[in-house]
Amino acid sequence: MPQGNPGMSYQVFARKWRPQVFEDVIGQGHITRTLQNAIATNRLAHAFLFSGPRGVGKTTTARILAKALNCKEGPTPTPCGKCDSCLETAAGTSVDVIEIDGASNRGIEHIRELRETVKYAPVGGKNKVYVIDEVHMLTNEAFNALLKTLEEPPPHVIFIFATTEPQKIPATIHSRCQRYSFKRIALHEIAAKLREITDKEGIKVSDQGLAMIARAAEGSMRDSQSLLDQAVSYSGMEIRNEDLQAILGAIGQETLRSLADGLLARDSAGLLKQIDSLLEQGQDLRQLTAGVVEHIRNLIVSLIAKEPGKIVELPAADLDALKQQATGTDAERLIMLFDSLSRTLDELRWSPHQRFTLEVGLVKACSLAPLRPLGEVLERMRALEARLGTGGTSDNSRSEAVRERASGYAASHLVTASGARSGPSAGHSDSWGKILAALKQRKPNLGSALQNSRVVESTDEALVIGIKGSSFQVELADKKESRDMIEQLAAEVLGKRVQITFRLLATETKPEPKSAAPKKTSSGEQDPFVQEALSIFNGKIVEPESQE
Numbered sequence: 366m367p368q369g370n371p372g373m374s375y376q377v378f379a380r381k382w383r384p385q386v387f388e389d390v391i392g393q394g395h396i397t398r399t400l401q402n403a404i405a406t407n408r409l410a411h412a413f414l415f416s417g418p419r420g421v422g423k424t425t426t427a428r429i430l431a432k433a434l435n436c437k438e439g440p441t442p443t444p445c446g447k448c449d450s451c452l453e454t455a456a457g458t459s460v461d462v463i464e465i466d467g468a469s470n471r472g473i474e475h476i477r478e479l480r481e482t483v484k485y486a487p488v489g490g491k492n493k494v495y496v497i498d499e500v501h502m503l504t505n506e507a508f509n510a511l512l513k514t515l516e517e518p519p520p521h522v523i524f525i526f527a528t529t530e531p532q533k534i535p536a537t538i539h540s541r542c543q544r545y546s547f548k549r550i551a552l553h554e555i556a557a558k559l560r561e562i563t564d565k566e567g568i569k570v571s572d573q574g575l576a577m578i579a580r581a582a583e584g585s586m587r588d589s590q591s592l593l594d595q596a597v598s599y600s601g602m603e604i605r606n607e608d609l610q611a612i613l614g615a616i617g618q619e620t621l622r623s624l625a626d627g628l629l630a631r632d633s634a635g636l637l638k639q640i641d642s643l644l645e646q647g648q649d650l651r652q653l654t655a656g657v658v659e660h661i662r663n664l665i666v667s668l669i670a671k672e673p674g675k676i677v678e679l680p681a682a683d684l685d686a687l688k689q690q691a692t693g694t695d696a697e698r699l700i701m702l703f704d705s706l707s708r709t710l711d712e713l714r715w716s717p718h719q720r721f722t723l724e725v726g727l728v729k730a731c732s733l734a735p736l737r738p739l740g741e742v743l744e745r746m747r748a749l750e751a752r753l754g755t756g757g758t759s760d761n762s763r764s765e766a767v768r769e770r771a772s773g774y775a776a777s778h779l780v781t782a783s784g785a786r787s788g789p790s791a792g793h794s795d796s797w798g799k800i801l802a803a804l805k806q807r808k809p810n811l812g813s814a815l816q817n818s819r820v821v822e823s824t825d826e827a828l829v830i831g832i833k834g835s836s837f838q839v840e841l842a843d844k845k846e847s848r849d850m851i852e853q854l855a856a857e858v859l860g861k862r863v864q865i866t867f868r869l870l871a872t873e874t875k876p877e878p879k880s881a882a883p884k885k886t887s888s889g890e891q892d893p894f895v896q897e898a899l900s901i902f903n904g905k906i907v908e909p910e911s912q913e
Contacts, residue, residue, distance in 0.1 A: 378590040382562055385446055385455060387429055390422050391558050391586055392550035397426065399545070401442035404433055409440075410543040412515055412524040414500075416531035417547025420585030423527040424464075426547075427496045428454060431462045434523065435490030450490050461490040467499040467528075473506040480514050483522050493522050500526040501533035508535050515541040549584025552576065552678035558586065559593055568597060570604040572680040573618065577606070580678075581613045616653055618683045621660040622690055628661075628702055629694055631731040637724055650719045654710045654726075661703045667691045668699065698735065705730040793823040796858050797830070803854045811847055814838045821868065828855070828863055831870040842867045 384390045387397040396415075403409045413430075415423040432455065434440050437448035444451050453459035465479070479495065487493045497503075503511075515524065515538065526542065528534060556572070556579045563570055578596065582589035592613065600608040610617055620643070627636040643653060667673040667684075668691045674684055691699075709726030716722040797820045805812030815838070821831035832838050841847060848865060856862045 378562060378566075378594050379587045382558075382590060384422070384425055384429065385432075386443060387426075387433075388443075390426055390429070392554045393422050393426065393547055396545045396547065400426070400430055400433075404440050404442045407440075409434075409523070411518045411522065412542040413526065414531065414534070414539065414542040414544040415525065415527045415547060416544065417529070418549055418584060419529055420582075420587030421547045421550055422586065423547055424496065424498055427494075427525040427527060428462070430525065431459075431492075431494040431496070431523075434492045434494060435459070435461055435487075440491065453489075459490070461487040461492065462494045462496065464496045464498065467497050467502040471503045471507060473504065473510050476503070476507045476510040480510065483514060483519055487521055491521070494525065495522065496525045496527065498527045499529070501528045501530045505535070508538055512537055512541070550586050551584075552579045555579035555582060555584075555586055555589045556680075559589060562590070562593065568593075568602050568604065570596075571606060573683060574604055574606050574609050576678075576680050576683070577609045577613060577615045577617075581615060614649060614652065616648070616656040618660075618679070618686070621656055622686060624657050625660050625664065625690060628657075628727070628730055629698070633728045633731045636727045636731070640720070640724060640727070644720065650723050651710065651713045654706065654713060654723060658703065658706050658710055661699055661706065663687055664691045664694070665696055665699045665703065668694070668696050701733050702730055705733060793820045793828060796855075797828070799858045800851065800854050803858070804851060807854070808847075808850065811841065811850075814841050818867075821870070826863055828865050830865060830867050832867055833870040836869055839867050839869050 387401055390397050413427075415427060417423055429444070432444040432446070432451045433442060435450040435454065436444040437450060438445050446452075446455070450459065450461070454462050457464065463482075465475075483493065483495070485493075518524065524542075526534075526538075531539075531544070531546075556575045559575045559578060560572075562568075563575070574596075578589050578592045581592055596604045596609055596612055599612055606617060609615065620639075624636065624639060626632075627639065644650075663673075663677045663679070664687065666676050667688050670676055673688070674681075677684060677687065679687065706726065709723060709730070712722050712726065713719050797818075801812060801815060801818070804815065814834075815830075815832065817833040818830050820828055822829035830842075832842065842851070848867075852862065852865050855865060
């Protein structure tokens with residue numbers, strides 16, 4: 366077996382293809398352009414805060430900025446990359462560009478050392494640049510020690526802070542820096558850069574393969590280059606899609622299309638067979654379900670959007686296949702599938718039997734009945750009305766049964782406001798007010814529910830509380846834990862334990878004054894369906910529409 370040259374060390378793609386000028390930074394044009402303009406117009410701040418996800422170019426941009434400031438031809442927006450200062454900065458050996466790891470140099474003693482060194486002039490360049498990575502890891506004491514230096518730094522010092530968690534940095538530090546927010550890099554931009562690397566390195570890989578790598582990198586250019594390195598180590602100079610699926614645990618678009626076909630065709634048996642096969646391959650079920658949900662979303666987008674390619678990040682061949690699959694289906698069906706599978710994905714997070722949960726979820730998704738058009742529903746309602754009769758009678762047996770079921774609970778818990786029973790004593794009424802006040806402090810939501818309540822009957826051992834409102838409020842108060850709490854508060858106020866029961870207060874109806882002219886009624890009020898609804902829900906028409 367041939368041995369490698371021990372004097373030559375392998376350089377990973379992330380280092381070998383690290384950008385050396387602002388133009389090479391991918392996906393951060395809003396930042397690189399601003400920095401270049403600031404250098405060109407000599408409007409450079411003394412402190413910068415670079416925030417954003419990992420692997421999107423924060424530290425790389427900091428190094429390029431340091432090169433631009435200390436270049437022999439600079440300060441310049443385009444460092445030469447050939448002078449000693451540029452070469453040393455790129456190699457990380459420049460004495461004027463100090464890179465500090467905030468995670469391991471986080472204490473106040475490290476910041477005190479830094480404050481001592483900033484006093485000294487740069488050795489070879491024009492500026493001393495301090496790059497502190499993961500600056501959010503510094504302690505509060507360290508941040509406080511840094512404040513004075515940040516507020517009045519020496520003219521030759523530039524601070525560049527990089528962080529993935531800007532919310533952890535004190536506002537006093539934020540206010541002394543110019544903040545630049547780095548964003549996740551788009552999938553197509555990562556794939557294009559990977560294509561450039563593979564072409565120059567002589568690596569053969571399909572566009573679908575590069576898209577898989579870019580998707581797995583989740584917006585991180587560095588992660589994508591590391592994954593490409595890993596794929597080359599596994600497959601050699603010719604990377605197959607199957608190899609990438611094995612390395613990344615990714616789901617191929619062909620698999621997702623096949624599963625979506627099964628869902629659209631309501632082929633439960635075929636789906637269960639596919640799940641069994643994927644499990645034998647070691648596929649993660651949550652990742653698989655998330656992939657199917659994303660694919661259904663992509664189908665919805667391709668069906669609705671005029672230019673789905675701008676929203677769905679897929680290679681051209683996969684995008685064409687997606688559009689083809691969306692043909693012949695409808696958005697309503699896809700939305701129902703999306704909702705159903707999203708619930709299944711949530712259930713998988715906590716399920717001890719993920720396979721069973723997914724299988725049942727897929728069968729349920731296949732069994733979803735289509736929604737009926739609104740016009741058809743209205744037509745069926747008219748037909749039902751005709752069958753019930755046109756006379757507007759309210760003694761129909763089915764209507765009576767519905768009314769009895771709907772009002773059963775309320776009737777069993779109802780007392781009138783006037784009350785046929787003996788009224789409460791004034792002392793008990795005052796005591797109930799104190800109990801309510803204490804309840805609002807202890808459990809505000811329950812106290813609010815009983816706001817319109819009062820004692821309607823009382824004895825030495827019991828209180829009957831009438832609630833003006835709905836049966837829901839009675840149910841809430843009548844729960845065991847709620848009643849126990851209220852009885853405990855009553856014992857504290859009254860000095861003895863009493864039994865408390867709750868009833869719904871009926872609203873008293875006052876006779877309407879006679880009018881000289883007959884009251885106008887709309888035809889809707891005479892409708893038997895409207896009358897039955899008013900009766901069941903104890904409602905009234907507030908402002909009937911004019912029929913003139």
